[in-house]
Amino acid sequence: MPEEERPLVGWSRVADSPEILETIRKNKRWSLGFALFLTLLFPAGFLIAGLVSDAMPLNEALIIGSGLGFFMLAISLWRFAKMKRRTWDGVVVKKLEKRRYERDDDGPSQSYMEYIVLIRTDRGKKKKIVERKRGGEMYDYLEIGERVRYHPVLETYEKYDKSKDEVIYCNVCRRRNPIGNDRCERCKNLLFK
Numbered sequence: 001m002p003e004e005e006r007p008l009v010g011w012s013r014v015a016d017s018p019e020i021l022e023t024i025r026k027n028k029r030w031s032l033g034f035a036l037f038l039t040l041l042f043p044a045g046f047l048i049a050g051l052v053s054d055a056m057p058l059n060e061a062l063i064i065g066s067g068l069g070f071f072m073l074a075i076s077l078w079r080f081a082k083m084k085r086r087t088w089d090g091v092v093v094k095k096l097e098k099r100r101y102e103r104d105d106d107g108p109s110q111s112y113m114e115y116i117v118l119i120r121t122d123r124g125k126k127k128k129i130v131e132r133k134r135g136g137e138m139y140d141y142l143e144i145g146e147r148v149r150y151h152p153v154l155e156t157y158e159k160y161d162k163s164k165d166e167v168i169y170c171n172v173c174r175r176r177n178p179i180g181n182d183r184c185e186r187c188k189n190l191l192f193k
Helices: 018-052 058-083 137-141
Strands: 088-103 109-121 126-132 147-151 156-159 167-169 176-178
Touching: 018 058, 088 126, 109 137, 126 137, 137 167
Parallel strands: none
Antiparallel strands: 088 109, 088 147, 109 126, 147 156, 167 176
């Protein structure tokens, strides 16, 4: 379908507002700082443990600390790469509930619900939202047939038609807000209305 024929009227322009863009920049800086902190914390912590404790030899401490530091760095780089993906639009095509089981090491298995929302993008790709062990916020919020937009830098979803909703989720902190609010009750950022 050509770009000019697609119904994009309901998408919020808040995502491109200077205020939200500055919030995104601040969040990225904070995330980068935290990632660097953890990347350095593990090698430094294990180095100190190797120097002070007789229980762990220094060479073992350096290997473990460096390995964990590189692991944290890899996770952070993967997350930052995901943020650079392009925004996409799609339609909710199916919703599923599945009971899953998780076995504890020392006890019987525990059951929990997994809530799945399947989305077909405008380019024909399949995407899914999987929520585990929670209330299934997006599962309850999105209906089959509704258009959604994914904002990868925030890792959140926006509905095209919010006119029948009583609530709206903040795209910055994910807090559930009354639809009448213009700003989030928790983080005070603009809501994508």
